[in-house]
Amino acid sequence: MKKAMDKKCYIKSMALISCQKPLCDDWFSEPITFDQAYVRAQEPDNKEFILPSExxxxxxxxxxxxxxxxxxxxxxxIHNPNAIITGTGMGCMENSEKFLFDMAKFGEKCLKPTLFMQSTHNTIGSLIAIVLKCHGYNNTYSHKSISFESALLDAFVQMKLGYIKNALVGSHDEITPFTSLVLKHTHPEY
Incomplete structure (x- = not known):
């Protein structure tokens, strides 16, 4: 056990999509500034990563x-990670909102099952595993503002104990216009 705990862990790479230019480090030297309180993330050209039909x-x-x-x-x-560990404070808010709005509007009739299936917190890690065909350890932390730290700690412990050699650790959240409005009214200090 002592020998496994002596192993060092390193972050080998990272990728970011935010309101800055996606999937690059330009925001370090040339950050884009905004005057608005709410700004959506800039979408990357996903054709390089996902088939249009998907x-x-x-x-x-x-x-x-x-x-x-x-x-x-x-x-x-890394082609296929040993583990996928995800942190998300709020999960897939846009799908959750659409599903709840449809439920309020239509009752339990005519609801789109895709919105429900893609609204849970573990949808993110599950989809990554499906796309990568990764059958290893897969865990999601949904502990609000400490979700990413929890995911990172899990990966660290799994590596230190020798259960995995590498992990894809991610933090994925979104704020929608509606969520932003609710937060503004319920937590004006933000």
């Missing part, structure tokens, strides 16, 4: 998830 039913966060996962793995030279 993107049809994916929400924006799921497309961004696949782009960042594949980009980061390519940078690290």
């Amino acid at each position: 993107t049809r039913r994916m929400s924006k966060i799921l497309k961004r998830t696949i782009c960042t996962a594949i980009s980061s793995l390519n940078q690290a030279g």
Whole structure:
């Protein structure tokens, strides 16, 4: 056990999609500034990562998830990670909102099952595993603002104990216009 705990862990690569230019480090030297309180993430050109036929039913966060996962793995030279560990404070908010709005509008009739299936927190890690055909350890942390730290700690412990050699650790969240409005009214300090 002592020998496994002596192993060092390194972050080999990273990828980011935000309101800055996606999947590059330009924001370090040339950050884009905004005057608005709410700004959506800039969408990457996902044709490099996902077939157009597959993107049809994916929400924006799921497309961004696949782009960042594949980009980061390519940078690290890893084809198939031993583990996929995800942190998400709010999950797939856009799909959750659409599903709840449809439920309020139509009751339990005419609901789209895709919105429900893609609204859970573990949808993100599951989709990455499906796309990568990764059958290893897969865990999602949904602990609000400490979700990413929890995912990173899990990967660290799994590696230190020798259960895995590498992991794709990600943090994926989205704020929608509606969620932004709710947060503004319920938490004006933000």
